[in-house]
Amino acid sequence: MRTNVAIIGAGPSGLLLGQLLHKAGISNVIIERQSATYVLGRIRAGVLEQGLVDLMHEAGVAERMDREGIVHEGVELAFAGRRERIDLKTLTGGDTVMVYGQTEVTRDLMVARRDSGAPAFYEASDVQLHDLKSDAPYVTFTHNGEQLRLDCDYVAGCDGFHGVSRKTIPSYALEIFERVYPFGWLGLLSDTPPVHEELIYANHERGFALCSMRSTTRSRYYLQIGLDEHVKDWSDERFWKELKCRLPEDIAAQLVTGPSLEKSIAPLRSFVTEPMQYGRLFLVGDAAHIVPPTGAKGLNLAASDVSTLYRILCKVFQEGRHDLVSRYSPICLRRVWKAERFSWWMTSLLHRFPDTDGFSQRIQQSELEYYTSTVAGLTSIAENYVGLPYEPIE
Ligand code: APR
Numbered sequence: 297m298r299t300n301v302a303i304i305g306a307g308p309s310g311l312l313l314g315q316l317l318h319k320a321g322i323s324n325v326i327i328e329r330q331s332a333t334y335v336l337g338r339i340r341a342g343v344l345e346q347g348l349v350d351l352m353h354e355a356g357v358a359e360r361m362d363r364e365g366i367v368h369e370g371v372e373l374a375f376a377g378r379r380e381r382i383d384l385k386t387l388t389g390g391d392t393v394m395v396y397g398q399t400e401v402t403r404d405l406m407v408a409r410r411d412s413g414a415p416a417f418y419e420a421s422d423v424q425l426h427d428l429k430s431d432a433p434y435v436t437f438t439h440n441g442e443q444l445r446l447d448c449d450y451v452a453g454c455d456g457f458h459g460v461s462r463k464t465i466p467s468y469a470l471e472i473f474e475r476v477y478p479f480g481w482l483g484l485l486s487d488t489p490p491v492h493e494e495l496i497y498a499n500h501e502r503g504f505a506l507c508s509m510r511s512t513t514r515s516r517y518y519l520q521i522g523l524d525e526h527v528k529d530w531s532d533e534r535f536w537k538e539l540k541c542r543l544p545e546d547i548a549a550q551l552v553t554g555p556s557l558e559k560s561i562a563p564l565r566s567f568v569t570e571p572m573q574y575g576r577l578f579l580v581g582d583a584a585h586i587v588p589p590t591g592a593k594g595l596n597l598a599a600s601d602v603s604t605l606y607r608i609l610c611k612v613f614q615e616g617r618h619d620l621v622s623r624y625s626p627i628c629l630r631r632v633w634k635a636e637r638f639s640w641w642m643t644s645l646l647h648r649f650p651d652t653d654g655f656s657q658r659i660q661q662s663e664l665e666y667y668t669s670t671v672a673g674l675t676s677i678a679e680n681y682v683g684l685p686y687e688p689i690e
């Protein structure tokens with residue numbers, strides 16, 4: 297087999313890139329380790345920046361998102377028993393975010409891929425990348441017991457944090473930057489109406505809590521928990537009780553509880569790979585970087601990588617602009633680091649750390665007071681939360 301771009305991984309990064317390239321007439325093949333059902337079973341975040349919303353439109357997959365997604369013009373921070381609203385729209389001069397689950401984004405992209413007839417190999421095993429430093433790279437993998445070889449011009453490593461792409465790059469060619477946080481998030485999904493029409497990020501002495509949603513009838517809540525805790529330790533009853541305790545009283549009083557549809561624990565990590573390119577391989581999304589979920593930036597950063605790579609590859613294949621290839625990594629990394637900073641900062645601001653003493657607690661409270669009481673502070677949070685601009689490729 298031969299194609300222009302071999303895409304490793306069918307998460308949102310791989311599927312979105314594949315759809316955009318296909319629409320531009322650039323051939324691509326997607327190779328995914330898991331089954332489609334497995335990929336759709338993963339519950340992830342659900343806040344889309346305008347940049348991703350625009351990209352979904354450009355890819356021609358926005359119809360259901362436009363219908364079912366909920367535009368949010370603000371978000372709340374709760375601390376010291378108070379609630380402070382951040383008016384995203386006013387503070388940024390008109391920007392908002394869209395609440396629409398990543399699982400739904402993936403589902404819409406999967407349907408579009410199937411309808412396009414472009415090849416996607418699910419349940420592929422033993423995926424290996426070869427000759428990435430040459431101008432004739434190729435990928436080998438096993439599918440339905442058959443050993444296959446895919447020759448290509450470029451490889452897009454969209455295979456997430458645990459994928460094969462980053463691991464194929466020799467360690468001397470990469471620099472890794474990392475922070476692992478001393479707590480996790482326990483998430484609960486339920487068919488109950490959201491406690492509030494906007495998201496609430498709560499700083500509480502017992503730990504962080506987040507009230508989010510997927511629709512007007514489905515809620516997603518999170519609690520900061522210890523690294524040694526397990527889902528089985530958390531009955532629904534215990535979860536709801538703890539959540540109520542961490543929310544401001546007026547909000548807690550309105551909380552509607554119900555049986556969980558899903559409960560899972562996510563570790564929190566900041567991680568960046570530099571550079572995001574090795575020869576003919578580009579790392580995209582979680583394969584190159586991870587952010588803690590506190591700023592809702594994971595999926596959105598993946599989208600800005602996809603946008604940059606897509607625009608560069610269009611110029612490469614349509615105008616022979618091979619000189620642009622080396623711009624991918626520096627353009628992406630500038631935006632990645634800003635989102636890493638914001639996600640790390642939001643995490644530090646809102647969570648209880650094991651070594652938090654009286655002094656650091658007062659600093660945290662005072663930082664929350666300061667940022668929510670000045671236009672400069674509110675604007676800083678708002679412009680980062682809605683997403684910093686995408687850098688043009690030239
Ligand atoms: N070969 C082929 N596919 C692989 C391999 C491999 N060796 N290893 C992993 N994959 C697949 C995974 O099964 C997964 O479907 O690559 C895909 C990567 O998808 P994601 O982890 O979702 O990463 P990405 O598409 O970059 O999405 C961005 O943003 O909100 C965050 O972490 C969240 O997934 C989200 C991410």
Ligand code: PHB
Pocket residue numbers: 340341342343495508509516589590591592593
């Ligand atoms: C979610 O809805 O899952 C969600 C929302 C905002 C975040 C993280 C997760 O910051």
